[in-house]
Amino acid sequence: MTATSPKITRAEIVDLRFPTSEEHHGSDAVHVDPDYSAAYVILHTDGAPAGHGLTFTIGRGNEIVCQAIRSLSPLVVGRTVADIARDRRGFWRALAQDSQFRWLGPEKGVMALALAAIVNAVWDLEARLAQKPLWRLLADMPAEELVAAIDFHGIRDAVDEEACLAMVRANDATRAERIARVEREGFPAYTTSCGWIGYSDETVRARCRDGVRDGFTHFKMKIGQSVDDDVRRARIIREEIGPDRVLMVDANQRFDVRQAIDWIKPLAPFGIWWFEEPVSPDDVLGHAEIARAIAPIKVATGEQCQNRVMFKQFLASGGMQICQLDSCRVGGVNDNLAIMALARRYGVPVCPHAGGVGLCEFVAHLIMVDYIRFNPTMEGRVCEFVDHLHEHFTDPCVVKGGRYLAPTKPGYSGEIKRASLEAFAFPDGPEWVRRRKKGVVS
C-alpha cells in the first residue's frame, strides 16, 4: 500500500444485545438465560470503507467490554492501514501489551475480548481494501508475511518463528489444491441447534430431524443439569440421528474432575465422540486427568481458553484433544494464527467454537485459513454451526449440506446491518424500549 493509505479516523462502538433468552436459544447447564450480545466496533476511515469487528458476550457486562474497546481505541485511531500492515505483530503487541492496560489482563478476560473486537475490525478493513474475503487474503499471503503477523512471545519453546515458517512452507506446494477444494466443497460443519438444555424433548426431536434433513452428520447436545435428563435426551437424539452419525456432548464447565468422569459413564453407551468443557476452563491438570480416564472419548476445550500461552499448556499436557479456538475470546485473528500453529505442533485437530452472534461468520474464514496454511486435512474435523441471528449480517455465513461454504465477499463478514444495530442497541434501541414497556425486562 502507498503513502495515501487510508487512515482510521474514528471508532464507533455499539452495545448490541439480542433477547435470545426469551426462547432458551443458547441455554446450557451454566448459561441458563443468555442474551446473545456483541460489543461492536466500526473503524471509520478517511475515504475508504469502514472496518467492522465485534466480540461476543451473553448480555450483562457487555457495556464493560464496550468501555474497554473505547479505552483501547486511541491506540488504533490515527493509524493508517499501511502502517498496520507493515508491522502486524508490532501493532498487535502495542494493543495486547500496552504498558498500562496490560495490568488488567494481560491478554485475558475483558481486555482480550476488547482486543479481539478491534483486531477483527482491522483485518476486516484490510481485507476490504484488498478486495478479498479475509480467508483468501491470508491464503494468498506469502509465508513470511503470514508468520510475521504472529506474536510468539510465550510459546517459542513449543513453536518459534523458524519452526512456524517451516510448517507453513511445507504446506505451500499443495496450497492451491486446498484453495480450490474449499471453494468447491466448503468445510464440514456440525450443529448444536438440536441440543440446548432449555429445549423440550419435542423441540430436541424436531431440531434433530431438521439437522438430518439439512445434511449434518455431527450433532452436539448440552449436558449437566440432571443425569437422567441427559440420558433421556441422548436416547432421543440417537433415535433421531441413527447409529452412524456422530454425537458430542458439552458441559460448559459444570463439573469437578471426578464428577465429570462419573457423569459421562451412563452417556458413553450412546456413542460420544467428544466431551466438551467438562470442568473449569483454567484446569489444565483436570482436563488431562479426565482425558486419561474417559478414553476413547476425547476431551474438547478452547472456547474460554484465554490466549495462546494457555493453549500451549492444554495442548502439551494432553487435556485438549480437540482444539476449539474462538474468534473473539483471544486477541483476534493474530492470536488464532498462533493457536493454529500450536495445534499443528501437537497434532491436535482444530474444530472451532462458534454460535453466539458473529462467531459463525468469523470461523467460516478461520477454518479455511487453518486448513489451507496450517493443518492440511479435513479428516476428523468439524466446525460448529448454530443457526441463530445470521439475518442481521450483511454477509451471513452460508452452510449447505452440512458444510460451511467459503465466503466470497471482501472483508471478514462481521458487518451487522445498520437497522439491526439501531433496533437492538442497548438500552435505548426500540426493541429494548418496547420490552421494558411491556415489563418483559427490567
Ligand SMILES: [Mg+2]
Ligand atoms: Mg461449548
